[in-house]
């Protein structure tokens with residue numbers, strides 16, 4: 001009896017010790033409000049509040065979030081073991097004049113100029129800020145995974161060379177080769193393209209800025225994987241633009257690269273696997289984004305401040321076909337598994353509204 005008691009007391013004490021060790025690890029931040037596992041993460045809370053209020057219009061999943069997410073990619077993918085480039089190092093902001101002149105970076109100057117004052121004001125490095133803003137921004141999109149954020153990218157000392165950012169008119173082979181050179185598998189490439197769920201184009205067809213890639217650009221859902229698989233029937237504008245192919249819905253833009261990746265035998269089954277699987281898309285996007293966000297950096301020397309990133313709101317819709325379309329409009333491309341059966345939204349065919357500028 002006595003023996004049993006002391007053994008269980010030891011267990012209880014052990015559990016308490018573990019619990020308090022976990023508690024001791026948290027430090028109180030100087031703001032008197034937050035705690036963090038590493039004191040260095042405390043500096044991020046005021047930046048979080050500032051960008052939510054003053055960059056993302058009070059926590060929206062709108063144009064600045066979309067552009068900030070695109071910028072995480074265009075900074076990071078400037079990385080090649082043979083051609084140079086420092087990856088996620090802020091070079092796109094520090095050497096803005098050089099890198100925004102690259103054709104593939106058309107339009108990113110707008111968000112760089114919107115972000116720069118926050119970098120200067122908060123004394124954070126450009127590389128850290130770009131990835132932080134991307135992760136915070138995505139957290140405003142219902143259905144998004146809660147992205148990781150690691151702190152500690154030094155300011156870039158050199159620009160990235162040109163021709164490392166993929167273009168929408170590149171072939172599947174060239175896109176997969178470019179990503180492989182930067183360390184990404186085809187599955188990771190397709191997972192990263194979940195980003196086109198919260199996206200619109202300003203410059204593919206400059207006559208119709210803000211034209212979305214799916215019908216729900218304010219939701220981080222799987223609609224882009226469904227809608228890109230539908231037969232294209234018309235252009236949202238006049239057509240004839242480099243990198244654009246026909247889309248299934250009025251007001252929707254389809255990139256040639258998304259179209260071909262959804263239909264190529266190397267990537268079609270991966271593409272299809274995300275079409276009605278929100279959880280799979282979220283977890284694949286989250287891991288691929290972490291890899292992207294630390295490209296060219298030594299992650300073991302960085303501080304994990306993921307706890308600062310807010311939890312995104314839950315998804316507000318379920319995978320569906322747009323109204324007026326049916327499964328016959330799906331262009332089956334995966335040779336081994338049928339595209340998941342989906343039903344259409346009720347009502348007549350609708351058109352997709354542009355993402356408003358803010």
Ligand code: HEM
Pocket residue numbers: 063066067069070073107166167168169175192193195196198199200201202203204205243255257
């Ligand atoms: C095959 C690779 C990719 C190609 C060819 C590509 C191409 C494009 C193009 C042409 C646009 C439209 C830009 C404009 O006209 O304003 C765009 C937008 C966008 N891309 Fe990609 N992209 C790729 C991969 C990625 C990745 C990996 C991410 C992020 C992880 C990303 C995030 C975005 C976002 C969020 C937008 C919308 C920007 C906005 O709404 O302002 N893209 N992409």
Ligand SMILES: *[C@@H]1O[C@H](CO)[C@@H](O)[C@H](O)[C@H]1NC(C)=O
Pocket residue numbers: 094119120123124125126155
């Ligand atoms: C990094 O560069 C930016 C932009 O040039 C600058 O505002 C910032 O103070 C620099 N940060 C550090 C820590 O050097």
